[in-house]
Amino acid sequence: MPVFDYECKNCGKVFEELVMSSSTPDSDIECPGCGEHNSIRRMSAPSIGGGSSSFSSAAGCGSSGFS
Ligand SMILES: [Zn+2]
Numbered sequence: 001m002p003v004f005d006y007e008c009k010n011c012g013k014v015f016e017e018l019v020m021s022s023s024t025p026d027s028d029i030e031c032p033g034c035g036e037h038n039s040i041r042r043m044s045a046p047s048i049g050g051g052s053s054s055f056s057s058a059a060g061c062g063s064s065g066f067s
Contacts, residue, residue, distance in 0.1 A: 001018055001019065001020060002018075002019060002022065003016050003017065003018050003019075004016070004017055004019055004041050004042070005017075005041070005042040006026070006029050006031075006039040006040065006041055006042060007039060007040055007042050008031040008033060008034065008036065008038060008039045009038045009039065009040060010031060010034050010036040010038045011031065011033050011034040011036070013031055013032070013033035013034070014042070015031070015032055015033070015039075017029050017039075026039055026040055026041055029041075
């Protein structure tokens with residue numbers, strides 16, 4: 001299951017939330033700091049495998065024959 005970063009627009013707290021579905025509306029996310037449902041999802045790169053992402057981006061440079 002994906003974990004997303006959220007930022008509360010009420011108190012400014014940034015937190016990670018495990019969501020069951022990517023279609024979960026932001027209004028379903030409760031801020032652990034103030035309890036308000038006023039958080040927005042932050043667009044950040046997933047930290048899967050952390051640290052080796054530079055390799056894949058370099059390998060994909062100029063290559064359009066992926067499919
Ligand atoms: Zn809050």
